[in-house]
Amino acid sequence: MTFNLQDGLPPRPPDGVYLDNNATTRVAPEVVEAMLPYLSGNYGNPSSMHAFGAAAGRAVDRARLQTAALVGAALPAEIVFTAGGSESDNLAIVGTLRAHPGKRHLVTTSVEHPAVLGLCRELQSRQGYEVDYLPVDARGNLDPDDLRRALRPDTAVVSVMAANNETGVVFPIEEIGRIVKEHGAVFHVDAVQAVGKLPLDMSASTVDLLSLSGHKLHACKGVGALYVRRGTKLRPLIAGGHQERGRRAGTENVPGIVALGRACELAAAGREVEQVAVRRLRDRLERAVLAAVPDCRVNGDPDRRLPNTTNISFDYIEGEGILLLLDRAGVAASSGSACTSGSLEPSHVLKAMGVPFIASHGSIRFSLSRYTTEEEIDYTAAALPRIVERLRAITPFGKERKTFGG
């Protein structure tokens, strides 16, 4: 049963097709250019009392302004640079708990990124905190009443993501925030997937703490930020020097911070591109795949999604096989299948949405960026039906629309 994947496909894009931008993004050429001087001549420590230090300090200040502008922060001092999204989430949640030692309860959702879920489980199992995980419905949406019921006088922090990394489903952050504020808890938002793709205005928001990550918006890995609303009580995770106003010790990652600042500036300028051009390509891919492949469906509320993400389940087949064949065809995507992660459970997000196993094992996430082209989308849309058909010829399921062994 030999299979020539390339037969009958449009010409393969020479550099491949990268549709895994929710995992990480290409560093924008403008970003590389901006950070290069800080990897060579401008190597000063921003804390130092000399010209080398001053140049680095000015670069960090500028990046703080650029980052503050993207999220609509009222003050640049509300931005704390970190080593990435996970650190920002940890600083937000643990820093808040430490600042409110009398409060022993947290609320989050069942579909958070592992950076938050793993931390909450740790706090629960090892440090005796109580955690409520809000459920989602079949489309991935929260019910505000579930949040109302979960909130307690001793709730220290509510942590809810702005947009889901797997499905792209967007939560109504301000609606949630108003409920949180009525109960006097601190409101943390993991906006790692949303920043740069959705408009954010912290100056007119209920959000107290907001996490973002550099490498998800065309900066480099190893840098992120936490927006901390002025007046929010927060204890540092990394104690030591006075950097970041005592909220995050350690000499600043100057090239990374410069990269993040420049990337934020580019994202602010390119928000329309995400909303219009990227959305158009995502919809084009989705439409083509749904039309050409039987027994597949989109996971997540189609009306409340990031413009760059689509998560499609292909019934009766398993995701890793799809990814391997896509990779052979030069297309990079990701899957919620168990086999791709080395764990044995398929995606916790799809599980929380009640997606049946028949579909969750064969779910593929395509996440686009402003660098995605129409040729790449058409090529992917042409390759997918062949790949799915190929794997369906091997699977024992679906032939008579029934399964064996459960």
Next chain:
Amino acid sequence: MWDYSEKVLDHFMNPRNVGALDDADGVGEVGSMACGDALRLCFKLGPDGRIVDARFQTFGCGSAIASSSMLTEMLKGLTLEQAARISNEDIARELDGLPREKMHCSVMGREALEAAMVDYYRRQGRDVPCGLLSQDVEICHCFQVSRETIVKTIRQYRLREIEDVTHYTKAGGGCTSCHHDIRHLIEEVWQELEAAPAGLVQVEMPAAGDERSRQIREVLENDIARALRTDGGDIELVAIRGRRVHVKLTGACASCPSSGATIKGWVEQQLREHVSPDLEVVEEKS
């Protein structure tokens, strides 16, 4: 990204022997959609008793498809006795190795082969020859615990939870990637246990208050029946008549050609050693 060998990628990209056989002599199905992998394996025997054709259908990742494909290639030309000796490690070796986290794909191949052979003997109305399926496989790679050990332990201690299996055998206590397989084994063993008659059925009650009868029952239940159950068998006390203990072997033991040796060589010896040296065990055939 998994580090798959060229052979794995080749058998994934160009799988051999995909499909079903309408006139198969044996069909084995293991796994399920819920587990994330499943394999249907079938084979056909030639007039000389060798496998002339083998086919597979697999739901699963790249290495599951490659393992199935490789297994069908390995099976062709073998007698059933030879086929029964193919272990999951053999499949992995033929593929130039599998990532550790993916060894369960080769285990699934081995399990489907067993299931297909059992199906063959069932269709023939024959018992599965003792020893044919004695191949053991390693389930927990972190602690090198075999399937046989885990199955025996589940049976012996009536375990229901993975955590308990970990406590008794260490299996599953490391990377946890075998939890899925342990869960299967627990389900498998409990299906058997619930299908089989429980414990000792006493057809003819020995005289109450008889100390020796009590001892005989105790040794039968505590030492002998428990050990037999680890192999899928069981023993029933039919009657005690003087120094003769009448028993009936059930479960897997009932069809075992070496049951005579089990009775004389072991059950009798146990009773003589623990109760009284003059006892004689008589096997009642069903």
